[in-house]
Amino acid sequence: MKFGGSVLTGPKAVRRAADLVKREVEAGWRVAVVVSAMKGHTDMLTKMFEEASSSKLRGELDYVLASGEELSARLFHSALRSLGVSSVLVDPKSEWWPIFTDEQHGDAEPILEECSTAIREKILPLLESGHTPVICGFLGVSKSGKVTTMGRGGGDVTAVLLARFLGCREVVLVKDVEGVYTADPKTVHGAKVLDSIELSEVELLASSGARVVAPKALRYMPSWMKIRIVGFREPLTKGGTVVNGGADLEVSAYSRPLSMLTVVGEDGGRLVKLAEQLMSEIGCRTLASTSMETAAILYFEGSSEEAVRRVHKLVEEGEAKAVSGLSGLALVSVRGRGLETTPGVIRRVVEPISAAGVNIYGLFTIHSSVRVLVPWGSRDHVVELLERELRGDGGE
16 A cells, blocks of 8 residues: 555654554555655755755756655654564665666656566565565666656556555555545535546546546556555545556447548648637537648548538638548547557557558547547458457467
């Protein structure tokens, strides 16, 4: 379970959190604890560094920031021991340190193979021996032995990686709210806590600014794992909101045929807005659009002929040079956590479609999805091709 800085507001809060962990241990749970820096400490340390040093090296700042997590972990470890819990402090200097990353200071990416080995060989034996490890969140150690930080939400990343490679079915994130609300309770009076929510829904909320779970952490969450978000109260293993893991990668097709409209002119971004407005007047619903310096492309439900006739008004008014349309397209989507940052995914989507001789009329990424426009008659064939490719048997 992971305790965020929002609940670790000071020594008394650390003591209270330690007491809650003790009760879970006494109830028979083997608990690995991940802690963030206490509330406000990361900002304070950043400000101190900037005022004291003219260094632009992010690696130097990472060492300073690490002291925030190290202090929290040391206090938590001491609190547990004073309560009679056999605790082990795990910081980057510890022989049990389990999180290894690349050299990208400030936003380091974990090296999964090394993390997996270290977690299973170091943290698991501690738990099996009856110890409660207290691990610094947010931090990593690079191949060169330097301390790194994993960026915003890095503590959530630490917790998810530990749970994943320990084989835990659930990871508990303790926050200053009781779970995921139907809306921001500070904005909407009467907003309620959801019992459960799907991972894809959390990703969409996070992309709009909702602080639910760090999007980076969701990329490392396997399909069989659940995340439980709870408030700072007893018991920590019940209540709150459960985030259900989704399929690692899934292929789907939009149920209705789409059309494509291309408008050529001098300002693609402006042409998108003008064309969308005109098309909405005849009931054409735009699902996606893209713009270039001298063109705009819109994908929509409706007749391409009607759209061309309507949007040709821009040519008549001197806003565009030409308009063309195409109907009978299918939208096929590949979805998965962190898909847009996974190397080689675009190639794995495009190559089997091209190899089958199917034209691709558009390709774009939105959140954790890759979407392609293909002929409507090839819709089912493309879905089958991509499912086979993503299963890993594309060559059979």
